[in-house]
Amino acid sequence: MTDANDxxxxxxxxxxxxxxxxxxxxxxxxxxxxVFGPSGSGKSTLLRAIAGLEPAAHGCVRIGDTIxxxxxxxxxxxxxxxxxxxxxxxxxxxxxxxxxxxxGWRRSGATTDVLGGWIEKLALAPLLARSPxxxxxxxxxxxxxxxxxxxxxxxxxxxxxxxxxxxxxxxEILPCLETIRREANIPVLYVTHSVDEAARLADHLVLLDAxxxxxxxxxxEVLNRADLPLALRDDAAAVIEASVVASDDHGLLTxxxxxxxxxxxxxxxxxxxxxxxxxxxxxVSVALSKHADTSVLNIVATTVKSIMPLSSGQLQxxxxxGNAQMLARVSQQSALRLQLREGLAVxxxxxxxxxxx
Amino acid sequence: xxxxxxxxxxTLELAGLTTVILLLLGMPLAxxxxxxxxxxxxxxxxxxxxxxxLPPTVLGFYLLFGMGPHxxxxxxxxxxxxxxxxxxxxxxxxxxxxxxxxxxxxxLQSGFAAIDRGVLEAAATLRATPLDRFFSVVLxxxxxxxxxxxxxxxxxxxxxxxxxxxVGGNIDGQTRVLSVLLYDQVEAMAYGxxxxxxAGLLIFSFGMLLIMQWLGRRTVIAxx
Numbered sequence: 001m002t003d004a005n006d007x008x009x010x011x012x013x014x015x016x017x018x019x020x021x022x023x024x025x026x027x028x029x030x031x032x033x034x035v036f037g038p039s040g041s042g043k044s045t046l047l048r049a050i051a052g053l054e055p056a057a058h059g060c061v062r063i064g065d066t067i068x069x070x071x072x073x074x075x076x077x078x079x080x081x082x083x084x085x086x087x088x089x090x091x092x093x094x095x096x097x098x099x100x101x102x103x104g105w106r107r108s109g110a111t112t113d114v115l116g117g118w119i120e121k122l123a124l125a126p127l128l129a130r131s132p133x134x135x136x137x138x139x140x141x142x143x144x145x146x147x148x149x150x151x152x153x154x155x156x157x158x159x160x161x162x163x164x165x166x167x168x169x170x171x172e173i174l175p176c177l178e179t180i181r182r183e184a185n186i187p188v189l190y191v192t193h194s195v196d197e198a199a200r201l202a203d204h205l206v207l208l209d210a211x212x213x214x215x216x217x218x219x220x221e222v223l224n225r226a227d228l229p230l231a232l233r234d235d236a237a238a239v240i241e242a243s244v245v246a247s248d249d250h251g252l253l254t255x256x257x258x259x260x261x262x263x264x265x266x267x268x269x270x271x272x273x274x275x276x277x278x279x280x281x282x283x284v285s286v287a288l289s290k291h292a293d294t295s296v297l298n299i300v301a302t303t304v305k306s307i308m309p310l311s312s313g314q315l316q317x318x319x320x321x322g323n324a325q326m327l328a329r330v331s332q333q334s335a336l337r338l339q340l341r342e343g344l345a346v347x348x349x350x351x352x353x354x355x356x357x
Numbered sequence: 358x359x360x361x362x363x364x365x366x367x368t369l370e371l372a373g374l375t376t377v378i379l380l381l382l383g384m385p386l387a388x389x390x391x392x393x394x395x396x397x398x399x400x401x402x403x404x405x406x407x408x409x410x411l412p413p414t415v416l417g418f419y420l421l422f423g424m425g426p427h428x429x430x431x432x433x434x435x436x437x438x439x440x441x442x443x444x445x446x447x448x449x450x451x452x453x454x455x456x457x458x459x460x461x462x463x464x465l466q467s468g469f470a471a472i473d474r475g476v477l478e479a480a481a482t483l484r485a486t487p488l489d490r491f492f493s494v495v496l497x498x499x500x501x502x503x504x505x506x507x508x509x510x511x512x513x514x515x516x517x518x519x520x521x522x523x524v525g526g527n528i529d530g531q532t533r534v535l536s537v538l539l540y541d542q543v544e545a546m547a548y549g550x551x552x553x554x555x556a557g558l559l560i561f562s563f564g565m566l567l568i569m570q571w572l573g574r575r576t577v578i579a580x581x
Binding site: 051052053076077078079080082083084086088090091092093094103104107108147148151 | 473475476478479480481482483484485486487489493494497498
């Protein structure tokens with residue numbers, strides 16, 4: 001049984017001319033909850049309603065035993081103990097980076113240690129004297145993150161913080177998100193339309209579609225559900241959690257996963273680091289016998305759990321490998337030739353394992 | 358007292374007081390006009406802008422009657438024991454506030470409208486109350502608009518003629534302002550005095566515009 005004081009309760013309803021948001025959720029009070037959905041699904045509106053920025057939204061927002069909004073009252077945004085990182089950072093343009101950080105910090109009554117701590121953890125010291133107008137996109141988001149965190153919020157809300165950044169800037173911010181997960185010890189609500197970000201960051205995943213929750217649950221469970229639209233996309237993939245065992249000089253990592261030992265290329269995190277792997281369905285083929293004469297490194301023993309026809313004419317196999325799951329795409333013809341059926345033991349050959357870093 | 362000096366004092370007092378009152382009234386009004394979605398926004402905006410297109414004598418005529426012993430404003434001030442406002446300095450202030458209102462409200466309104474809503478929302482999530490946000494975010498971000506509004510309001514009040522003549526008359530040391538004095542001097546064919554006064558007002562107005570341009574340019578550079 002979950003203790004009501006130890007989770008987040010959300011009920012948000014908002015009616016607009018062309019759009020209705022109607023969300024009821026219980027989220028864990030720790031870790032990163034990712035709200036994933038296409039644009040127009042209402043995910044940003046949901047985040048804004050939680051922060052108190054949508055006056056027309058009604059419902060209930062409760063974090064632990066603190067209530068920000070219910071049927072009888074709604075706190076204005078400045079009375080909610082919230083931290084918000086907006087898509088375009090929204091730094092105050094007339095203030096230096098230092099004064100942007102101090103703006104909320106001063107009003108929240110947090111200690112100097114908190115301010116100094118986040119300046120150090122997010123490496124903001126060299127930026128302090130600069131004007132926000134001179135910062136790069138990545139720097140702006142880092143400052144926005146710091147500015148939200150120095151207020152010691154109960155809940156950090158992030159609205160597509162990476163979507164305005166190019167790949168290089170993203171790579172700059174992602175480690176900061178890890179730092180927050182490690183150091184802030186507060187729940188995070190992260191809104192995105194990117195499967196990659198959702199797969200990499202989520203502890204808890206919410207799929208939002210047309211203003212309604214399609215499904216929510218522990219991230220790996222949701223990501224690996226074969227019966228959801230996520231699995232039918234072109235880039236459908238299984239997400240497997242693994243830990244780094246070793247790395248060699250050529251950047252090849254050895255990873256221990258529930259599916260067995262896997263190999264992946266990537267920058268080497270230290271052994272013991274927990275990572276997530278993304279195995280795309282179109283990178284997986286199956287064979288009835290274990291081939292030794294192949295360049296494919298990852299060959300895993302699996303059983304076929306289900307076979308689903310796709311609109312493209314291909315078949316999507318859901319494979320069980322130990323406690324892990326994988327998806328594979330094969331043609332009808334191959335399926336006939338191999339006589340694939342549920343329960344059959346097959347070797348999954350994985351052409352590429354993407355390390356989600 | 359020297360009539361020129363007396364007129365300068367009256368003019369500066371009138372323009373100064375009018376500008377202060379207009380900033381205090383104009384800021385909330387401009388904020389409302391810039392942010393509201395009310396259906397009253399357009400009619401209210403039109404009323405504020407009316408003095409820009411209305412002949413000043415028309416405004417002055419209505420004010421004269423409104424402030425007179427039978428006008429609504431006149432009856433109100435009489436009931437308060439203040440007598441009527443026509444041909445008094447306070448009457449001039451009331452008239453100037455109405456007459457110069459669009460020149461203060463319009464720059465403020467466009468300044469406020471240009472402020473990114475997202476920045477204000479960010480300030481709200483950083484624990485700033487609405488009033489706090491106005492002083493810590495809105496005012497600093499609309500400084501160029503504030504400067505323009507102040508200078509326009511002041512300069513426009515210094516330059517008013519028709520309304521002043523209708524409402525204030527021409528009482529030395531009380532309601533005679535520089536623009537009316539200039540008219541008097543020309544009427545009296547004191548062209549030498551009129552030249553000096555006109556040149557003085559020309560330099561004043563040019564100086565105001567120079568300051569505005571210079572401040573405007575500086576803000577542009579600061580935003581690059």
